[in-house]
Amino acid sequence: QTVVTQEPSLTVSPGGTVTLTCASSTGAVTNDYYPNWFQQKPGQTPRALIYSTINKHSWTPARFSGSLLGGKAALTLSGVQPEDEAEYYCLLNYGGWVFGGGTKLTVL
Amino acid sequence: EVQLVESGGGLVQPGGSLRLSCAVSGFTFSNYWMSWVRQAPGKGLEWVADIKPDGSQKYYVDSVKGRFTVSRDNAKNSLYLQMNSLRAEDTAVYYCVKKFDYWGQGTLVTVSS
Numbered sequence: 001q002t003v004v005t006q007e008p009s010l011t012v013s014p015g016g017t018v019t020l021t022c023a024s025s026t027g028a029v030t031n032d033y034y035p036n037w038f039q040q041k042p043g044q045t046p047r048a049l050i051y052s053t054i055n056k057h058s059w060t061p062a063r064f065s066g067s068l069l070g071g072k073a074a075l076t077l078s079g080v081q082p083e084d085e086a087e088y089y090c091l092l093n094y095g096g097w098v099f100g101g102g103t104k105l106t107v108l
Numbered sequence: 109e110v111q112l113v114e115s116g117g118g119l120v121q122p123g124g125s126l127r128l129s130c131a132v133s134g135f136t137f138s139n140y141w142m143s144w145v146r147q148a149p150g151k152g153l154e155w156v157a158d159i160k161p162d163g164s165q166k167y168y169v170d171s172v173k174g175r176f177t178v179s180r181d182n183a184k185n186s187l188y189l190q191m192n193s194l195r196a197e198d199t200a201v202y203y204c205v206k207k208f209d210y211w212g213q214g215t216l217v218t219v220s221s
Contacts, residue, residue: 001170036208038153038208040153045203045211045212045213045214046145046153046203046211047211048208048209048210048211051208051209057209087152089152089153091153091155091208095167096155096158096167096168096169097143097155097158098155099145099152099153099154099155100152101152102152102153
C-alpha cells in the first residue's frame with residue numbers, strides 16, 4: 001500500500017517562511033506524480049493551491065509556491081500571514097491518487 | 109461561476125446502499141475528468157474514484173473496489189457515485205471535485221445501525 005507522508009505539524013511566525021514536504025513510500029517524487037497541494041481551514045471545503053508540482057491556480061496567493069526538493073514535493077509559504085493557519089494536504093498520482101496525511105500549520 | 113452541488117447523503121445501515129449525485133454548472137462538464145473525494149469526521153482527505161470525460165475509464169481506491177461505482181451523464185451535467193455494501197468506515201463527507209481545482213460543499217454519509 002502506497003503511503004504519502006507529510007509533517008504532522010509545523011509552526012511559523014508571521015512574516016516568516018516555511019516549507020511543507022510530501023514524500024512517497026515508493027521513492028523519489030517526480031513531476032510524473034503530478035503533485036497537488038490543498039489548503040483546508042476548519043469547517044471549510046478544501047481549496048486547491050498548486051497543481052502539477054509548480055503551477056498556481058488563478059486564486060492562489062503569490063506567497064505560495066510549489067517545487068521538488070530532495071526527492072519530495074514541497075510547498076513553500078513566504079511572508080506567512082495569520083490567515084495561512086490551516087491544514088495542508090498534498091496529493092500524488094500513482095494511476096489512482098493518494099493524499100498525504102496533512103500538515104497542520106500554526107502561525108504563532 | 110463554477111458550481112458543484114452534491115446530494116443524496118444521509119444515514120444508512122451497514123450493508124445498505126446510497127446513490128450520491130453531483131450537479132455541475134459553469135464549465136463544460138463533458139471535457140473534464142471528475143473525482144469523488146471523502147473525508148471521515150476529524151480525519152484527512154481520501155481520494156475515492158475518478159472518471160474520464162467520456163466515462164470510458166474509471167479508477168477506484170482499493171477499499172471501495174467492487175462496492176462503489178462512479179458514473180456520469182454528460183447530457184445532464186451530472187456525476188454519480190453508487191455506493192453498495194456500505195460499512196461504518198465509509199462514514200464521511202463526500203466531495204464532488206472537478207480535476208482537483210473546484211470542489212463541491214460535500215454531502216455527509218453516515219453508516220450506522
